[in-house]
Amino acid sequence: MFLRYVLGVRGRFSKYIVRGLVVHVAFRELVHSLKRVLYRDCVRCGVELLEALKREGHAVFSRVFEDPIYSSVDAREVETLFWEVWRRGMTIYSGAFDRYIRNANVDVKYLDSIVRMVVPLDVEFRIDGSRLGLSNVRVDALLFPCIPVEIKVGEGVKPELALAGYALALESVIRRPVNYGIVVNVEFRSDLSLSWRVKTVHIDDDLRLEFLHERDKRADIVDKKIDPGVAPSCPTTCPYYDYCHGRVSEEKRASRERKAQERPSKKLKVRVLKK
Numbered sequence: 001m002f003l004r005y006v007l008g009v010r011g012r013f014s015k016y017i018v019r020g021l022v023v024h025v026a027f028r029e030l031v032h033s034l035k036r037v038l039y040r041d042c043v044r045c046g047v048e049l050l051e052a053l054k055r056e057g058h059a060v061f062s063r064v065f066e067d068p069i070y071s072s073v074d075a076r077e078v079e080t081l082f083w084e085v086w087r088r089g090m091t092i093y094s095g096a097f098d099r100y101i102r103n104a105n106v107d108v109k110y111l112d113s114i115v116r117m118v119v120p121l122d123v124e125f126r127i128d129g130s131r132l133g134l135s136n137v138r139v140d141a142l143l144f145p146c147i148p149v150e151i152k153v154g155e156g157v158k159p160e161l162a163l164a165g166y167a168l169a170l171e172s173v174i175r176r177p178v179n180y181g182i183v184v185n186v187e188f189r190s191d192l193s194l195s196w197r198v199k200t201v202h203i204d205d206d207l208r209l210e211f212l213h214e215r216d217k218r219a220d221i222v223d224k225k226i227d228p229g230v231a232p233s234c235p236t237t238c239p240y241y242d243y244c245h246g247r248v249s250e251e252k253r254a255s256r257e258r259k260a261q262e263r264p265s266k267k268l269k270v271r272v273l274k275k
Contacts, residue, residue, distance in 0.1 A: 003240050006225050011239025018073045019081060020153035022065075023186055023194070024140065026085035027151065029060045031123045031141075034093055038115050044108050045101070046094035053090045057083070080192045088194075093118060120144035129169035133215070139166045146170060148181045154237055159183045160201050164211035167203045179203050 003009040033056040034049075043049045061082055070078050096118045100106065106113060121141045129137035141149035148166035152159045163181035170178045181203055187195040201207075220226060230244045238244075 003243060006222060006227075009240060009243055012242055013069070013072060014237055014239060015073050016154060016237040017239060018070055019077075019188060020186075022070065022073070022078055022081045023085055023153055024151060025064060026082045027089070027140075028123045029064060030057075030086055030089040031119060031121065033057070033060060034089070034119050035115055038097075038118065039111055042108055042111075043097070046098035049097050050090055050094040053086075053094070057086045057090075060086075077192060081194070084192065084194050088196075116144065121149065127166065127169040128173055129165075131172040132165075132168055133219070134165065134169055137166065137169045143182065146174065146176070146178055148178070149184060150181065151184045151186060153186045154235070159185075160203075160207060161211050161214060163201050164203050164207045165215070168208060168211065 004011070030053075033053060037043065037049065037052045037056060041048075041052055043052060061079065065078055065082065097114070100114065100117050101108065104117070108114065121143045123141050125139045125142040127137040127139060129135065139148045140151040143149050148163050148170065150159045150162050150166075160181075160183065163183065167178040167181060179202065181201045183199045183201055185197040185199065187197075189195060221228060234241060234244065
């Protein structure tokens with residue numbers, strides 16, 4: 001918070017961060033494509049859905065991953081990670097389609113029912129967090145009917161805190177308790193295959209209070225320009241690692257700090273922090 005919003009330091013877009021971005025974007029595009037295919041193509045079985053998603057996958061990869069933002073990672077690595085996510089999703093959702101059609105004896109013309117039951121989530125769901133002093137609240141996925149899902153790639157902010165923030169924002173809008181969330185931990189193996197671990201989180205009052213305390217602390221850091229200092233331990237994958245650990249010249253750092261002190265303080269609506 002201090003480096004980004006007070007000193008205006010831009011984080012390093014490391015290889016590890018780009019990998020995580022590929023996973024998130026691939027998942028988002030998979031869900032969008034799946035819903036589009038189900039509504040548009042009126043597929044009749046899982047095999048047809050699988051083939052349609054394969055075609056969609058090639059089109060999505062060509063369209064989305066030409067962006068220069070992915071250039072810090074080898075193109076073959078980006079493609080491998082993308083297809084790891086996409087193929088896993090194709091298998092899961094085509095199987096879910098077959099099971100639902102068979103077990104519920106549903107005609108393929110009932111598209112809304114099929115889409116809701118086969119893919120019961122919305123990705124990158126925006127929530128109005130203004131009642132909590134939050135801005136830009138965007139949950140990785142919202143599972144039907146109202147369960148926030150956090151996809152966690154690597155180390156960083158405690159994902160349970162993010163879920164508590166999403167729950168509080170949702171509760172302020174729907175006026176109903178949101179007591180559970182899901183964390184999906186994604187880890188990279190040496191061959192770039194992915195390990196997925198799903199954890200259900202009980203969002204109790206203690207977790208809510210911890211989030212609110214963290215929100216207030218971060219708002220104070222920006223409003224009062226409080227330098228919290230370097231963390232006792234921080235991962236080398238952090239986008240600000242070079243700045244904090246002396247790989248940026250002292251002269252450049254001193255210049256940033258002087259400019260920050262000269263700027264007037266301003267209130268900041270704290271975001272639910274992501275990876």
